[in-house]
Amino acid sequence: MSDPDSRYLLRSRPPAEKLVDISFRNLAIAMASVVAIVLFSILVVVFQGSLDSMARYGWQFLVTSDWNPVDDQYGAGAAIYGTLITSLLALMIAVPLGVGTAIFITENIIPKRIRDVIGLMVELLAAIPSVVLGLWAIFVMEPFIRPGLELLYQLFNWFPLFSTPPMGPGTIPAVLILVVMILPIITAISRDCLNQVPPQLRQAAYGVGTTRWGAIINVILPAAISGIIGGVMLALGRAMGETMAVTMIIGNSNNFSVSLLAPGNTIAAMLANQFGEADGSQVSSLMYAAFVLIVLTLAVNIFAQWIVKRLSLKY
Amino acid sequence: MTHTLSQNLSGSGPDLSYRPFLRRNIGSGVLSLIAAIFAVIAVLPLVLVLGYVIVQGGSKISLALLTQLPPPPGLEDGGIANAIVGTLVVTAIAGLIAIPVGVGGGVFLAEYSRSGWFAQFIRFGTNVLAGVPSIIAGVFIYGTIVTSRILFGNAYSAVAGGMALAVLMLPTVIKTTDEGLKLVPDDLRRAALGVGASRFVTIIRITLPAAFTPIATGVVLAVARAAGETAPLIFTALFSPFWSDLLTPEGIFSPIATLSVMIYNFAIEPYEFHNELAWAASFVLVVMILALNLFSRWLARFAAK
Numbered sequence: 001m002s003d004p005d006s007r008y009l010l011r012s013r014p015p016a017e018k019l020v021d022i023s024f025r026n027l028a029i030a031m032a033s034v035v036a037i038v039l040f041s042i043l044v045v046v047f048q049g050s051l052d053s054m055a056r057y058g059w060q061f062l063v064t065s066d067w068n069p070v071d072d073q074y075g076a077g078a079a080i081y082g083t084l085i086t087s088l089l090a091l092m093i094a095v096p097l098g099v100g101t102a103i104f105i106t107e108n109i110i111p112k113r114i115r116d117v118i119g120l121m122v123e124l125l126a127a128i129p130s131v132v133l134g135l136w137a138i139f140v141m142e143p144f145i146r147p148g149l150e151l152l153y154q155l156f157n158w159f160p161l162f163s164t165p166p167m168g169p170g171t172i173p174a175v176l177i178l179v180v181m182i183l184p185i186i187t188a189i190s191r192d193c194l195n196q197v198p199p200q201l202r203q204a205a206y207g208v209g210t211t212r213w214g215a216i217i218n219v220i221l222p223a224a225i226s227g228i229i230g231g232v233m234l235a236l237g238r239a240m241g242e243t244m245a246v247t248m249i250i251g252n253s254n255n256f257s258v259s260l261l262a263p264g265n266t267i268a269a270m271l272a273n274q275f276g277e278a279d280g281s282q283v284s285s286l287m288y289a290a291f292v293l294i295v296l297t298l299a300v301n302i303f304a305q306w307i308v309k310r311l312s313l314k315y
Numbered sequence: 316m317t318h319t320l321s322q323n324l325s326g327s328g329p330d331l332s333y334r335p336f337l338r339r340n341i342g343s344g345v346l347s348l349i350a351a352i353f354a355v356i357a358v359l360p361l362v363l364v365l366g367y368v369i370v371q372g373g374s375k376i377s378l379a380l381l382t383q384l385p386p387p388p389g390l391e392d393g394g395i396a397n398a399i400v401g402t403l404v405v406t407a408i409a410g411l412i413a414i415p416v417g418v419g420g421g422v423f424l425a426e427y428s429r430s431g432w433f434a435q436f437i438r439f440g441t442n443v444l445a446g447v448p449s450i451i452a453g454v455f456i457y458g459t460i461v462t463s464r465i466l467f468g469n470a471y472s473a474v475a476g477g478m479a480l481a482v483l484m485l486p487t488v489i490k491t492t493d494e495g496l497k498l499v500p501d502d503l504r505r506a507a508l509g510v511g512a513s514r515f516v517t518i519i520r521i522t523l524p525a526a527f528t529p530i531a532t533g534v535v536l537a538v539a540r541a542a543g544e545t546a547p548l549i550f551t552a553l554f555s556p557f558w559s560d561l562l563t564p565e566g567i568f569s570p571i572a573t574l575s576v577m578i579y580n581f582a583i584e585p586y587e588f589h590n591e592l593a594w595a596a597s598f599v600l601v602v603m604i605l606a607l608n609l610f611s612r613w614l615a616r617f618a619a620k
Contacts, residue, residue, distance in 0.1 A: 017513055024515040028427060031419030035440045035489065038482055042451060045458040100353030109347050118354055125361040127608045129543025131575045132597045135582045136364045139371075139590070180360040187357060211343040234446065241448020243546035244575075248582060268450045268546070275454065276550040290454050294447065301446035305439070 046294060049287030056281070061288055065256035067270075069278075074285035078256040080292060082264040086171060086246065087239035089260075090178035095232055097179070098186030103216060105187075106194040119191065126184035134248030137177045142168060142249060145176070149261055164259040169251035171264040177245045182235040189231025193224035226308055233304030237297045243268040267293040365601070371591075372598025380595055385556055385577070391588040395596045397558050398572040401473070402600070404561065405552055405573055406542045408477025413484035413541075414534055418523075420485075421492020421530075426518055429497075438493075445486035452482040453547035461551055473559065473571040476552025480541040487540070491533020495526035532611045539607035543600060545575035554580055574600040 013021075053061065053074065064075030101122065105115040149166035156162040166172075197220050205215035221228075251263020252273050267289045275286050334340065383394035420437065428434040456479040461470050499522045507517040523530075553570035554577065560566040574596045581593035 013513065021513045021515045024518070025423075025427060028419050028423035029433075031416045032423040032434075032437045032489075034416050035420060035437055035444055035485065038455075038485070039440050039444050039447075041459065042447065042455045042482075045455055046451070049458055097353050097357055100350045101357040104347075104350040104354040107347075107350075109351070118358055121358045121361050124605065124608060125357075125364075127539060127543075127604055128361070128364055129545065129575055129600060129604065131543070131545040131578045131582075132368065132601055133364060135578055135593055135597055136367055138582055140363070140367050180364075183357055183360075211339050213343040213346040214339070216346075237446045241446075241450065243448065243450040244579060248579070268448055271450050271454060272546055272549055275457065276553075287454070287458075290451060294451055297446055297448055298443060301443055304446075305442055 043294065046287055046291045050284055050291045052281060052284035053288040057285075057288075061285070062292065065254075067254035067285075069274075069282050072281055074282065074288075076267065076270070076285070076289045076292065078254060079265045079267045079270045079289060081256065082171065082250070083240050083266040083268070083293070083296070085260075086175050086178055086250070086264070086266055087236055087242075089175045090182060090239050091232065091236055093175070094179045094183045094186055094235065098183050098235075099190050099228060101183075101187045102190035102194055103221075106191055107212065107216070109212075122184050122187045125180070126188070130181060130242060130244040131248070133177055133180060134245035137173060137245060137249040138169075141176065142173045145173065153261055160258050161260050164257060164262040166261045167251070167263065169249050169263050171250060171260045171262065174246045174250040174264070174266075175260075177249055178239050178242060181242055181245060182239050185235045185238060186228075186231055189234065190224070190228045193227030193231070194220060196227070197223045226310075230304045230308035233300055233307065237300040237304065240266075240300065241268055241293065241297050243272050247272045368594065368597050368601050372594040372596070372601075375591055375595040376598060380592075381599075384558065385572075385581075385592060386588065387556070388584065388586050388589065393592075395574065395577060395592055395599065397555065398574045398577040398596060399599060400561070401552075401555075401559060401572040402542055402574045402603075404559070404567065405473050405476045405480060405548065405571060406538060408474055408567065409480035409484055409541050410534075410538055412478060412481035413488055413537070416481075417485050417488025417534075417537075418492045418530065420489045421496065422518060422523070424489070424493040425496030426514075426522065437489075441486045441489050444482075445490070447482075448546075449483055449544055450546040452479045453549060453551055455479070455482065456547065456551045467568060469568040471551065471553040471570040473552055473567040473569070476548045476571065476573070479547035479551045480544055483544060483547060484537040484541050487537035488534055491537075492526075492530050495529035495533070496522055498529060499525045528614055528617065532615045535607055535611035535614065539604045539611070542607070543575055543604050545579050548573055548576050549579070552576065 057064075057074065061075055062080060063077045065077035065079075065081070066073050066075045067078065068074070101118070105119050146166060146168070149170075149172060152162050153165050201219050201223055202215055205219040210218070246266055247269040250265060250269055252265055252269055253263035254265060254270075257264065271286055271290055271293075274282065278286055335344075377394075380394035380396075381399070382396050383392075384397055385395060386393035420441075424434050424437060456475050459465075460475045460478060461472075464470050503521055503525060504517055507521045508514075512520070552573060555570045555572045557572075559569065559571045578593045578596050578600070581589040581596070584590070
């Protein structure tokens with residue numbers, strides 16, 4: 001500092017540069033806040049929209065299944081039941097399939113090249129739009145499985161779950177198409193979790209003389225279980241909110257039926273179907289149903305995030 | 316103990332060769348077979364759906380189909396051209412909203428506040444928003460934009476549809492930007508700041524370009540996903556059997572046809588030709604989306620080299 005060559009003098013930034021710097025920072029903060037604003041507005045808009053219906057029906061709305069725009073009487077019990085039963089059944093089928101596939105493509109049973117192709121195909125399945133799956137379900141899958149459903153009805157019509165004749169669209173086809181939709185999520189997340197298990201664990205298991213599946217069941221799956229459960233919960237959230245494919249194949253019946261062969265409804269399908277043409281208290285009731293759907297999916301998603309954080313094993 | 320030890324030393328140890336018919340080895344083999352069958356079942360839907368879309372939809376592609384308007388119900392002459400244009404327009408609007416906002420938000424998370432409470436809160440919010448069902452995005456935009464006619468008195472419009480899709484794209488863009496920027500080595504930042512660059516210049520000239528590929532990959536995937544979404548568009552962009560007049564602002568402020576809504580509408584109609592158009596529209600949509608997906612994969616591989 002004592003012998004300042006003027007070129008090397010420390011100078012402070014010109015105000016214009018400072019201004020740009022600070023404005024850019026504030027712009028970034030503003031854009032990050034958009035997420036919070038959108039999320040908050042979604043909750044407010046849907047909650048406010050449903051206030052009328054909440055005041056009118058209260059908790060009864062959740063358990064009565066009388067949805068009748070003509071008499072202006074609404075209860076979303078059937079749709080809520082449909083949402084839960086379709087997503088849970090889909091999960092029951094998709095979890096073994098997805099985790100099994102993930103194990104198959106992370107183990108060295110067959111050459112890596114083929115496994116990579118299977119992995120790629122499952123990922124591409126996730127890219128197919130749900131409306132295209134719905135179209136396929138209407139014209140290809142449902143006619144194909146109908147004889148099977150007929151048989152199911154003839155053999156088991158004494159059992160409440162299969163007590164109505166299949167009429168085309170129904171709960172079972174919707175469950176099957178949901179399986180197709182959530183399978184890629186479960187497979188992809190399980191695969192990532194299995195790949196992250198440290199190789200030393202497997203080597204140690206083999207070292208003490210276990211078989212391949214002894215190692216998978218006793219060592220590798222337990223190490224990856226937190227991530228897999230998180231993935232399954234995310235898939236459950238996706239299944240509950242899935243709209244198009246389900247709307248196209250579930251039959252959109254407002255009547256409650258315990259039978260899986262009968263047409264049913266889900267909250268998302270009901271929204272897709274009726275929201276455009278609804279007015280008055282029907283809009284409010286649909287908003288109430290949408291609010292229930294948001295609460296369900298948010299709960300599942302937050303639980304998924306929590307479980308991943310909580311259960312993850314530290315090595 | 317001493318017995319086995321002496322046995323081993325004398326060279327007549329236990330037989331260590333793999334015995335495939337041991338009970339546990341058979342059990343392991345059976346489980347491997349079951350896993351293989353599951354993998355085949357998991358791949359089957361893609362093969363079947365793609366097969367039908369290519370056979371049923373691809374076979375109907377013709378110049379007329381790609382350049383004409385859909386016919387009124389019952390008539391058998393026309394195409395899906397307005398829906399192709401509409402999908403491009405609505406997706407572009409969504410991208411124009413979601414990409415700048417998402418990249419900006421991601422820059423904040425990765426460059427300004429990695430672990431502050433606000434950043435944690437935004438990260439949490441991003442994950443929650445990513446889990447919001449797509450139909451809810453439609454309900455939200457319907458409740459705020461469509462019913463209030465806030466867009467110059469227009470209710471259903473291409474812009475409203477684009478906004479609904481933007482809500483769905485936003486979390487993906489933020490997440491990929493955040494993760495992409497985190498991969499940029501801190502040395503680069505320190506070097507830039509060390510030679511006197513401001514934060515702004517460091518981000519714009521150094522870190523964002525360095526993270527371009529992972530961000531671009533994520534953005535392309537988000538665009539691909541948005542292009543196929545239907546539920547948020549049914550009661551925001553609605554549908555239109557006509558051309559949208561895109562040369563005037565009227566075009567983007569009025570209802571617009573999109574491939575996905577066209578598939579939905581035409582699939583549940585009883586008219587055979589409309590059903591065929593739905594298959595053709597599926598083919599075009601699936602080709603567009605798979606192309607975007609493969610492009611993003613290529614981008615990622617291109618970066619790895």
